Amino acid sequence: MNKFFIIAAYNFRDIISRNFFKISTLVISLLIMVILILPDLIVKLNFVSGDSSEYLIYISDGKNYIFDDDLELNLYLRNIEDNLDNKYYFKLVEREITEDKLMDKLNNGDIDGYINVISKNTINIFTRENYPEIKFILDRYILSKKFEDGVSYPNYNFESLSLSKNKVIGVIKNYTYPFLLLLFIYTIFVLYGQFIAMNVNIEKSSKIIDIFITKVRLPVIILGKLFGYLLVALMQLLYFIGILFLITGLMSDKYFPIIKEIIVFDTVFMLKYVLYFILGFIIYGLLFTLIGSVIDKIEELSIGLIPIVFLISIGYFFSMVNLQFPANYLKNLLVCIPFFTPFIVITDNNFVIYKDIVAFLIMMVTIVILVYINIKFSRQMIKFKGKNLRKNK
Structure with a gap:
């Protein structure tokens, strides 16, 4: 057991001294800060609505289905303004102005909305906020015109940026927190995995493993090395989580209400997250160790x-699918596939005991199998290398 901790401590100190550890810690820390600022910044920059009670509405009616000029509509509007809570000014635009240009003006805040008359029976209305009075104004105006074939009210297709804003906020709330947690796992798994495979391959090629094997049992070497890597990865993960909640705690509720609502510490969820991170790291670490020991040349390692x-990456993809479709039944199967479990658990805050026990046991069995495979392949590689050395002599 003493040799196990010596090997683990050696690999722990080795990784901490590496530049990739320092750079990845710094880069992800900065990335956390940027991502925490972005949600509220995106909403504020793209959906700033004024407090004015006077609204400018453009009308696009190229074929004059309903509107011949805006003066008649505005004069009529003054007659019914006592029935309205707000003031509106309508302007009939030239036929050359496209809907894209009108939408740009709306997004830029130059206008408060525009009405696009598709036909006598269909009108599209786009506004910054939900202005139900516009429908009332149009219905009354159409009634006052008394069309030749009788009063005919068109179908209104109403869409406001405020509705889009709610959709954007919903997407932000649904994805930001899981994205950060997935980012930690994905980065650490890939970064450390490549380092593990490369280090194992170098040690094998430099015959260091031959020296170790004469003094330490092979399972102790493999597990000791992996445990050292795991300690560093876990330390880095806990640091990222700490930074995440520390920065969020220091943010103002006034200026960052969305991110303050999103990032909430849940003890049970975080314990489950860390547990599956550990198990997932061991599984992928063993896979990378196996690749590093099997491949002969480091040039072929990539x-x-x-x-x-x-x-x-597939695990990350499935987690995104689960976020998009939380009610799907596939996640109950994916969470039991040990290679995907660390990703899938992030998309489900519900703590279901039997499901977590099954997933945990499957991951433990997978670890045992991978340890056995690693030991078997490593011994075969050592024997094969020994035979080649004897032949060369």
């Missing part, structure tokens, strides 16, 4: 790592 990185 090709061998592609399937494992692809597997991690």
Whole structure:
């Protein structure tokens, strides 16, 4: 057991001294700060609505289905303004102005809305906020015109930026927190995995493993090395989580209401998150160790790592799918696939005991199997290398 901790401590100190550890810690820390600021910044920059009670509405009616000029409408509007809570001014635009230009003016805040008359029976209304009075104004105006074939009220297709704003806020709330947690796992798994595979391959090629194997049992070498890497990765993960909640706690409720609502500490969820991170790191660490020991030349190592990185990416992809479709039944199956479990658990805050127990047991069995495979392949590689050395002599 003493040799196990010596190997773990050596690898722990080795990784901490590496530049990739320092750079990744700094970069992700800065990224956390940027991501925490973005949600409220996006909403404020794109959906700033004024407090004015006077609204400028453009009308696009190229074929004069309903509106011949805006003067008649505005004069009529003055007659019914006592029935309105706000003041409106309508302007009939030239036929050359496209809907894209009108939408740009709306997004830029130059106008408060525009009405696009598609036909006598269809009108599209786009506004910054929900102005139900516009429908009332149009209905009364159409009634006053008394069309030749009788009063005919068109179908209104109403859309406001405030509705889009709610959709954007919903997406932000749904994805920001899981995205950060997934970012930690994805980055650490890929970054440390490549380092593990490269380090194992170098040690094998430099015959360091031959020296170790004469004094320490092979399982102790593999697990000790992996445990050292795990300690560093776990330390880095806890640092990222600490930074996440520390910065969020220091933010003002007034200026960052969305992010303050999103980032909320849940003890049970965080314990489950860390637990599955540990198990997932061990599983992928063993896979990277296996690749590093099997591949002969370090130049070919990058090709061998592609399937494992692809597997991690699939786990990330499935987690995004679960966020998009939270009611799907596929997640109950995916959470039991050990390579995807660390990603899938982030998309489900519900703590279901039987499901978590099953997922935990499957991951533990997978770890045991991978340890056995690693030991078996490592011994075969050592024997094969020994035979080649004897042949060369």
